[in-house]
Amino acid sequence: MNTVLLFLQxxxxxxxxxxxxxxxxxxLIGLDTTLWLGGALQFFFYDVIKILILLSVLIxxxxxIQSYFPPERTKKILGKYNGITARIISALLGTVTPxxxxxxxxxxxxxxxAGLPIGVTFSFLISxxxxxxxxxxxxxxxxxxxxxxxxxxxxxxxAVIGGTLIEKLHLENYIEDFVKNIANVDIENTVxxxxxxxxxxxxxxxLTVHKIYLYVLIGVGIGAIIHNVIPQEFIQMVLGENNPFSxxxxxxxxxPMYADIFGTIPxxxxxxxxxxxxxxxxxxxxxxxxxxxxxxxxxxxxxxPKLLTIFVIIVTIGIILIGYGFNxxxxxxx
Amino acid sequence: xxxxxxxxxxxxxxxxxxxxxxALNEMNIKADVEHVTDFAKIAAYGVMSTPALMLDxxxxxxxxxxxxxxxxxxISK
Numbered sequence: 123m124n125t126v127l128l129f130l131q132x133x134x135x136x137x138x139x140x141x142x143x144x145x146x147x148x149x150l151i152g153l154d155t156t157l158w159l160g161g162a163l164q165f166f167f168y169d170v171i172k173i174l175i176l177l178s179v180l181i182x183x184x185x186x187i188q189s190y191f192p193p194e195r196t197k198k199i200l201g202k203y204n205g206i207t208a209r210i211i212s213a214l215l216g217t218v219t220p221x222x223x224x225x226x227x228x229x230x231x232x233x234x235x236a237g238l239p240i241g242v243t244f245s246f247l248i249s250x251x252x253x254x255x256x257x258x259x260x261x262x263x264x265x266x267x268x269x270x271x272x273x274x275x276x277x278x279x280x281a282v283i284g285g286t287l288i289e290k291l292h293l294e295n296y297i298e299d300f301v302k303n304i305a306n307v308d309i310e311n312t313v314x315x316x317x318x319x320x321x322x323x324x325x326x327x328x329l330t331v332h333k334i335y336l337y338v339l340i341g342v343g344i345g346a347i348i349h350n351v352i353p354q355e356f357i358q359m360v361l362g363e364n365n366p367f368s369x370x371x372x373x374x375x376x377x378p379m380y381a382d383i384f385g386t387i388p389x390x391x392x393x394x395x396x397x398x399x400x401x402x403x404x405x406x407x408x409x410x411x412x413x414x415x416x417x418x419x420x421x422x423x424x425x426x427p428k429l430l431t432i433f434v435i436i437v438t439i440g441i442i443l444i445g446y447g448f449n450x451x452x453x454x455x456x
Numbered sequence: 457x458x459x460x461x462x463x464x465x466x467x468x469x470x471x472x473x474x475x476x477x478x479a480l481n482e483m484n485i486k487a488d489v490e491h492v493t494d495f496a497k498i499a500a501y502g503v504m505s506t507p508a509l510m511l512d513x514x515x516x517x518x519x520x521x522x523x524x525x526x527x528x529x530x531i532s533k
Contacts, residue, residue, distance in 0.1 A: 192519065193504040220519065224466040225506050231499035300496050307502030309515055322520065329468075329521065423495065 127267055135263030137172045144168040162350035169342045169388045174335070176260065177384055178327050184255045185326035188220040189319045193229050195311055196246075197236050206286065208238070209245040213281035216249035217274075220326075226417060230424045234297060235306040241289025247421075248437060249281035252412040257383045264391050265400065269448075269455045273404060276447070280440040287436055288429075296429035337385030345388030354396050361398045368402045369445035373438060376409025383411050400456055401448030408441045457487040457531075462498045463507035469493075472507040472521045479527035 153160035233243040262270040463469025505519030
């Protein structure tokens with residue numbers, strides 16, 4: 123079983139064979155991959171191709187699954203549960219419901235007008251960008267299945283705790299008034315045939331690749347520079363295990379950034395190969411995906427500054443704690 | 457025919473509007489086309505994922521950028 127998983131991880135997800143092929147090709151045209159230019163180019167081409175392939179396959183499968191969970195259906199499902207159960211289910215559904223940040227306000231309004239408690243909405247908002255099937259597979263490709271699964275569990279726990287805290291703090295008054303005044307409307311779900319779902323999935327692949335290929339290229343570019351140009355000593359100094367603030371630095375740098383998780387993967391890979399600890403890297407990735415300037419700007423339209431600030435602080439502290447946690451237990455996972 | 461495109465002005469919503477106008481043009485249909493960007497109004501229709509398309513006040517699609525072909529098929533039903 124272990125050999126199967128390892129094979130899956132090394133050859134299917136990490137596509138190590140691809141790295142070998144790219145390396146051999148570069149050597150053939152006269153570039154020495156042990157030197158910085160050849161090495162950087164090898165990393166660049168291998169990673170871009172690998173990510174685009176993984177991206178297409180993953181998004182197709184995931185979109186197909188997600189076509190069964192439109193937000194309208196999630197809203198109806200969540201209406202049946204109370205208390206912490208509702209928040210747990212909300213966090214879980216957040217991972218399978220398709221969600222683009224431009225939908226965050228209609229979604230927030232929809233949940234609130236349906237009478238869902240504020241904590242349920244926030245558990246969803248935290249888990250949605252943080253944990254999804256795609257990132258699970260990608261993390262497995264770099265760090266292995268054990269880490270990926272622990273990441274998912276930890277992300278869900280953060281979502282539930284975050285939602286619970288916001289609920290207990292009774293911050294309902296900090297939702298913008300217009301949101302609270304909208305009546306609930308339930309629409310019937312549009313019926314989708316298998317063919318419809320396949321069309322939808324294909325469409326999502328096209329749209330997503332088109333939307334994020336630039337982030338992937340930039341991410342891989344940065345990754346290549348980290349991998350082959352920036353000296354290991356410098357990275358170790360800022361983000362290495364001897365810097366007790368590495369997690370905090372990684373988190374604070376990641377928060378305002380907006381990048382798709384696929385774009386952070388190559389940076390994560392490069393940092394990992396330079397000896398940066400697991401938790402520091404995960405904190406960076408979580409900070410980039412869970413919080414970003416664009417999503418905060420959008421949310422500000424639906425919630426007042428105090429609630430927005432508390433939300434950001436809770437998630438930030440959560441990410442930092444998780445980062446230190448992963449650093450401490452890294453030896454068990456990778 | 458009354459056509460409403462619901463969305464807050466991101467690229468996907470604008471693309472849906474473009475595709476819709478093209479489809480209507482190609483089918484030679486005169487319709488009132490409205491682009492609703494106000495969140496309160498969007499939510500009032502029960503829509504939670506944008507962009508969304510409404511024909512004669514009925515929600516036809518949510519969260520997808522329909523192609524010109526898709527839109528033409530839907531209109532002709």
